[in-house]
Amino acid sequence: MLSKRFFENRSLQDMVENQTTYTMSNAAMHVFETHKMAEHVLLQFDQPVLASMLEGKKIMHLKDSQSFDFLPGESLVLPAQEVMRIDFPEAKEKNPTRCLAMAISEDKIKETLHLMNENLPKFDKRDWSLMDYNFHFSNDREIFQIIQRLLYLFTENHPSKDLFVDNMLQELVIRVLQTNSKKAYLENSNKFHQSSRLRYVIxxxxxxxxxxxxxEDLSNQAYMSESNFYRVFKNEMGISPVEFINEERIKLATKLLKEEDRKIKDVYMECGFESRSYFNRVFKKIKKVSPGKFQERFN
Known part of the structure; x- marks a missing residue:
């Protein structure tokens, strides 16, 4: 959420993509607000940018990709000079669309990549490199919290805020790289498991x-010690093996709960959960609603 300080200091001059900008040494934070429906609005940055939706809905049209809805809780990574064409089908004066665009210097990104390759190398000796651009994803809890913290820091009046922002930017880049790595493993696991122990385990x-x-079983599948397997998995996926297993189980559970006449007891057992209480707790943590309430929406 945008802070009270932001609204006190910003000037609302344009009804479409009104821009408020805060600039630091390694990044610039732009907050765009649109208060009426519009189509074919063009936007471009001269640095790599992480765009994150705060309120409302956009329809994004990017080079070499299909159009897609851009919704709150989602982010998008774009290269420098990428031209975005944006539609605002639902923006109104009392229901505006708000989006954050964090332009990060390429030097800061390269510095973070070097740090990761020196201190958190990948298991298969491949270097960490720039993520696949036009990477569209849902924010996890950690990335959401970093974005909220940056929104606060950029508007804060503090003599050390440049240092604070720099540290948060480094964490943001690392988290996004790990999220991108996780997506690559999930999308390619059935193709490349013979050449990657981690893909095989996934x-x-x-x-x-x-x-x-x-x-123990998973580390044996990877032919690693338990401690090494845990470290490698969390380093490259950004989450622990148990967190990943729970995410995959909840994905299956949401699919099953949408089917008619499904009993929650049968669902959680089919998904590998040993108790109803643990299933409820994990489901609510990930989906922000109980399994029963989720099921009611579809039945």
């Missing part, structure tokens, strides 16, 4: 999601 988890899975 495919093993997905095929055996209904079974009791433990770190």
């Amino acid at each position: 495919e093993f988890i997905r095929k055996n999601i209904h079974k009791n899975l433990c770190i």
Whole structure:
């Protein structure tokens, strides 16, 4: 959410993509507000940018990709000079669309990549490199919290805020790179598991999601010690093996709960959960609603 300080200091001059900008040494934060419906609005940055929706809905049209809805809780990574064509089908004066665009210097990104390759190298010796641009994803809790913190820091009047922002930018880049790495493993696991032990384990988890899975079994599949497997998995995926297993189980649970006449007891057992209470707790943490309430929406 935007702070009270932001609204006190910003000047609302344009009804479409009104821009408020805060500039620091390694980044510039732009907040765009649109208060009426509009189409074919063009936007471009001279640095790589992370765009994150705060309120409302946009329809994004990017080079070499299909158009898609851009909604609150989602982010998009774009290269420098990428031209965006944007529609605002629902923007109104009392229901504006608001979006954050964080332009990050390429030097800061390269510095963070070097730091990761020195201190958090990938298991298969490949270097961390720039993520696939036009990467569209849902923010996890950590990225959401970083974005909220940056929104506060850029508008704060503090003598050390440049240092604070620099540290948060570094964490943001690392988290986004790990999220991008996780997406690559999930999309390619069935193709490349023969050449990557981590991809093989991910495919093993997905095929055996209904079974009791433990770190010992997974580390054996990867031919690693438990401690090394845990470290490698969390480094490259951004989450622990248990968190990943729970995410995959909840994905399956949401699919099953949408089917008619499904009993929650059958669903959680089919997804590999050993108790109803643990299933409820994990489901609510990930989906922000209980399994029963979620099921009511579809039945």
